Amino acid sequence: MIRRHRLPLGAEYLGDGRTRFSLWAPAASSVELVLEGGSSRMERGEGGVFSLTTGAAPGARYRYRIDGGQEVPDPASRFQPEDVHGPSAVVDPASFEWGDGGWRGRPWHEAVVYELHVGTFSPEGTFRGACERLDHLAGLGVTAVELMPLADFPGSRNWGYDGVLPYAPDSSYGTPEELKELVQAAHGRGIMVLLDVVYNHFGPEGNYLPLYAPRFFTERHATPWGAAVNFDDAGSETVREFFVHNALYWIEEYGFDGLRLDAVHAIRDDSGRHFLAELAERIRGGPGRGRRVHLVLENEENEASLLRPAGEGRSLYDAQWNDDLHHALHVALTGEDAAYYADYADAPVRHLGRCLAEGFAYQGDPSRHRGDRRGEPSADLAPPAFVAFLQNHDQVGNRAFGERITDLASPEAVRAAAAVYLLSPQVPMLFMGEEWGASSPFLFFCDFGGDLAPLVTQGRREEFASFPEFSDPETRGRIPDPNAPGTFGASRLDWGEREAPEHARWLDLYRELLALRRERIVPLLSGAPGGGGRYRLVGERGLEVRWGLGGGARLALRANLGPEPLGGFGLPEGDLLYATEGAEAAGRRLPGWAAVWHLAGAGA
Template sequence: MPAEPLEKGQTRFALRAPSARRVAVVIEGEAHPMNRDPDGLYSAEFGAPAGTLYRFRVTTGGGEELEVPDPASRFQPEDVHGPSEVVDTRAFGRPDAGWRGRPWHETVLYELHVGAFTPEGTYEAAAGKLDHLRDLGVTAVELMPLSDFPGGRNWGYDGVLPYAPDSSYGRPESLRAFAAAAHERGIQVFLDVVYNHFGPDGNYLSAYAPEFFTDRHETPWGAAINMDGRGSGYVREFFIRNALYWLSDYGLDGLRLDAVHAILDDSPEHFLTELARRVQEGPGAGRHVHLLLENEENEASRLLGGGSSDSVYTAQWNDDIHHALHVSATGEGASYYSDFADAPVARLGRCLAEGFAFQGDPSQHRGNARGEPSGHLSPLRFVSLLQNHDQVGNRAFGDRISESVSSEVVRAVAAVYLLAPQVPMLFMGEEWAASSPFQFFCDFDGDLARLVTEGRRREFQKFPEFSEEATRERIPDPSDEQTFLDSKLVWDERGDLENAEILDFYTDALAVRRAEIVPRLEGIPGTGAQQRLVGERGLRVQWPLADGSLLSLLANLSEKESGGFEPPPGRLIFATNDTGPDDTGNLSAWTVAWYLLENNS
């Protein structure tokens, strides 16, 4: 539990350290002993007003004495190895007290990294760009992880103190002010949280609470978090309270849970189910709160309407639709794209009509079956995207899709996902085809920095274009500050002709979504969508909407004009060529058209 400010400058401190002999709170060199209960929970209460810096002095079972930060620290002004600060979140104020969030069907997500979103890289500077996002048509920002990480720059997935928003972006009060400013503009704020692992530098838990981890399960990041073994009740509570803390103390509107396929739990009630239930019973009981998943296993049963007791999550990032869009646009077929290279447009059609492309189907890339049936689920259970931090940043040079294909191609594939009934998510700068890459960056020291750089370059050995060491040496060094600086958005380029045209395109498409499609989405059924190929690279998809209207897509995702695209019933609401197909049903190359047949037509 975080240090809890009480009345009259008192604070209650707590640390569960069952393997420790003694624990004390150290403030300005003075040690305040803590009392231990039978479960190994140490606690103390004394005068320590907000702003006090403290550490825990832990005497381990082996007699070693450590001074460590609070694992539930609310702020680390001197980074992960420094002292923790007592923060009174009740003092934040509630200028947005009347805000109740927005229903999910209105959501247009925008993923951003606070440090790279603006030149300043702060919450305050990010708040200064909220008008741009509102005018674009964004209704929710999704912040990449903020949990305190070592150094001054990181994607956020190496966090070690889940309750402490990283000090490189500003103070906790500034994060709360950012959320309030977003709410003032009708924009929800989501946070990406990592409950499947800790980063490699700054986590001291194994020294005094080794039961936080387990060797019963394995993850790509080493020892798994103990969600189902002895002592796991405290571990689960640590993370569940963390979710409630972001939603309550900071007034956030939702969470995106990173890589939940790596949260391994054999308990009768899975950790994910318990977390969602507690959120629904708590912050979600009085306002709109949305929980999103990243789940490589495509477990449709975890999504609302999935038909099991675990069906509690609002939506999932749909990597399948990203891969289908990307391969359709670029023709790439390496690594996980190999599962889509044989028929990218056909797989795209299945995603649009049924959710996942892989619903228990064999994956060539993985060598086994992947996914569960998803055709019964509402399209609103799926977040569609053309780019995100992973799909850009995990490329060797962090290059965006606009660097690989023409603006004509980008407009076509963007028009598909921006107007489909699934919830769209943009990646920062995508709306103007930003020239800056988004590269993998971090700020480790010594051997760890060297190992990360070597590992990053080794990842690309299997790609033919990086088979030679000299070529791999060109891959940006994650620990070089310039790699981070090069990843910052260049806002002035929005005024350049080509960038401005792309920005207008995205703004127009989202305006059509807001006016024509969003009012008809709430309650959209999970069955009834139909899709068929037109040739090998053409697509025709139709969805019945919640009010009885019919939404139709025609897409020619090829390099030549093709026939067979007779207009569906209804009126044309958007087309990348302004007119849709000609009188003979021919649709020009890389052209997408949308039609709406209203219920009373």
């Protein structure tokens, strides 16, 4: 089986050694195609699109020469074998023969997501290295892998959010064919593969678009990265199509089962039809018609309307990362109250209860950290519309020293938190290595060149200047240098430590909880209604939550998220599903750091 997506821009191999090249360069007077054997002038067409069809076989390397001067890579390059400043390569998607034609994906409510960074997930740091670890993930109970962004970035080390060539999987991880092998191998084990995509900005090095297509950006909106990507100003039609086709390309040509859209609150669009709506509709009406394709948001604004079905149809987006739930759980475990954690510090368990029962903690409520109101009502949404997690790349990697939660809270507290989020009816997401309590940090790392490298290092350290513990410049100087190879190396998982007793115990716990989820909870989620969650506080640290699930089943959690024993809980209903150590026979009083689950009703 062949998979390919026809691109309106870029290099499209036509067969018989011929390729059509197209570049949107409205600010250029002339564009030449530069191949290894020489250069040819391209013809300017409507809207500033330059095109040329000529002899070029798969593997041919090419650049575009702008106005007789600067040579640039193709912004729609399918592969950059010599990094972002080098030539692009012609790729023939038909050269890869897919063998997973029977795969149609999995329902979203079955998802157990595992976020990983290809470069630090395995010793090899490659697509093939990740492929070698799929059996571990399948045995753990993972049903969906989420890859951090792959768009080609400068250098050999990056989280992926500094990508500048959105169609080219970074060559430091392997070839396009090797990425396709990874996707196919995951499907063979019943694992979906999601890709994190960044449509809100380009990285600071290797972005040549302003040279020949300045209308790709607009000054109408400001973003943390400077001028906004142009989704609503003059020329935005081409920009919107560039990103819509990017999403379709990953789904159709690589067989990805869905996308996670980074920081969509930074996608500024005042047009009559927001880009997010157009993107979802194009995907739903395209590859989403023939198989299950899932769309997940990161959205600081908590826009529940994007997750709500319109009429009898499917919602635009399947789910959103539930940062509120993470923040409330993190504060309950650690007591930290700096930055955005301040919004949860007054009553972390109350915020957690609202998240578990209703989705978001902030549903239009005033945010002290932001200074305005945040969010939309979400209690009517079904639980799988929210992705729950205890760790992710942001919440670990944006700490100065990349500490994981096991470095910040007691084992008893972390075990209770894991039992809460892995068995909740929301979709759980693990961060790589979490399942064995990995000792390696996940640090911020990159590989910028020239004058940019020291500026990034300095900027990273200055980010923490407002924190009391980093007020001293000497202390800030100990924050790892993002550009140092050792920072990247320290972030690589140590797979050998899984065999050590303390790590093996964590792995056993995660396997047990995920097996229980698969066997007892997942079958009840497909018919889980929205609006079926209720919560009650027990003192300041105790929590009871109840959900109505499919088939009339009722799921109940009682949790003591503090170190001291706590009374005042209601009596359990139904069969005991799971209890943390020492809480198996608990009645109205729970020991410290305890979580007890019960399941009742016909569907159970």
